[in-house]
Amino acid sequence: MTTIKKNTRGTIASVLTIAMCTFVLPAISTANSNRPIEQAILTAAPLVPPPITRNYPATVVVNLETIERVGRLSDGVDYTFWTFGGQVPGSFIRIRVGDYVEFNLNNHPSSKMPHNIDLHAVTGPGGGAASSFTAPGHSSRFSFKALNPGLYVYHCATAPVGMHIANGMYGLILVEPEGGLPPVDKEYYIMQSEFYTKGRYGEEGLQPFDMAKALTEIPDYVVFNGSVGAMVGDNAIRANVGETVRLYVGNGGPNLVSSFHVIGEIFDNVYVEGGDLINHNVQSTMVPAGGSVIVEFKVEVPGTLILVDHSIFRAFNKGALAMLKVDGADNLAIYSGKQADTVYLPEGGGIQTIAGSGIKSAKAKNKAERILFGKRTYDQNCLACHQPNGKGIPGAFPPLAGSDYLLAKPARAIDVLLKGLSGEIAVSGKEYNGVMPAVQLTDESVANVLTYVLNAWGNNGGEITPGQVASKRGH
């Protein structure tokens, strides 16, 4: 800093401009040398650099490093990420329309690959790709003028392009319009992308990239900000009741289109595809691979909002889920919380009948077969409520594993199945007050499923025969 000051004999303005920069490469800007020079502030997701306050263009120097490093993809799962700035997604870059950007791409000496950058904000061949092609341990510079405002994806475009993107090489650059964006209370950076690994979702260890899976476009992971759970629990993004929130959302792909949705909110404003068109009152918005969106909403009530790709198996089974925690006081006029939980008895309170699986029940030749067939009936007709392990769900569905109600009088269960059951009962010391619908099963199937239940999960055995069921049915 002192050296810079010693050499500077210009106006006070130029002293200030240079003093604000932490590290300035000698600018080689051709035209318009009275444009002030600034060092771009880069941030790692979910953080966003501060809004630009100047109302004139500047020369903005960007120094971005490509580095390959092992990191966490999910609990127990590591991946060798190729990154812009050491993180996935890459550093957020914020400039203003009309700015002249001097872009320095520095490829870390430890890299095994050459890398480059294609910024969708660039007007020029390859978005800068050829001009920024950089071997390990080298540095490249190119410059561009930001002609169009908007939120743009950048990514590596070194062959094989798909692989460089699949390994994590993408990020966002915001080109603010003249006059900037309207002020909001909170801004966050979120980028969706997929990972294609040799092992299945959750398979532990260092997982290599799987080209075959990438070609078929069936990823093992779909994530926000580079890993499963990057923004959940203590790492959730936050806001307070009454605040306005703006999310800069990108989709690095490489393949999938995102149906971006926030569970528990409605987008007041959507800058469609990151451009000028503003839509209002939107539930889910499409983010193309290699595209973006800006969404804005006001948080009115406290709680945890869940950010998802509403292609919903991606959210709950592949990782595309993040959290926005909203703190503050309840507003019961907008959202009441749960006001009642009562038993629902349609059509005036009679016990309902649910249709059986319709599978023709083969006649069991012996008890072992009866148990085998009974398990199939259980899986199709009982498992949803009483659970695969027979333990039920506390407060809702009683257990069949170790149920004193069942094991005391096994034949009573025939009536439960044929007629259904409702009202208060005690099972293994706990009260239940639910409704078990009558199931439409043949005598064979009732005998099979109860025999299975009596012999499963450590229950003490026994057999129910079709004859017993027939006599209870009364024919």
Ligand SMILES: [Cu+2]
């Ligand atoms: Cu690359």
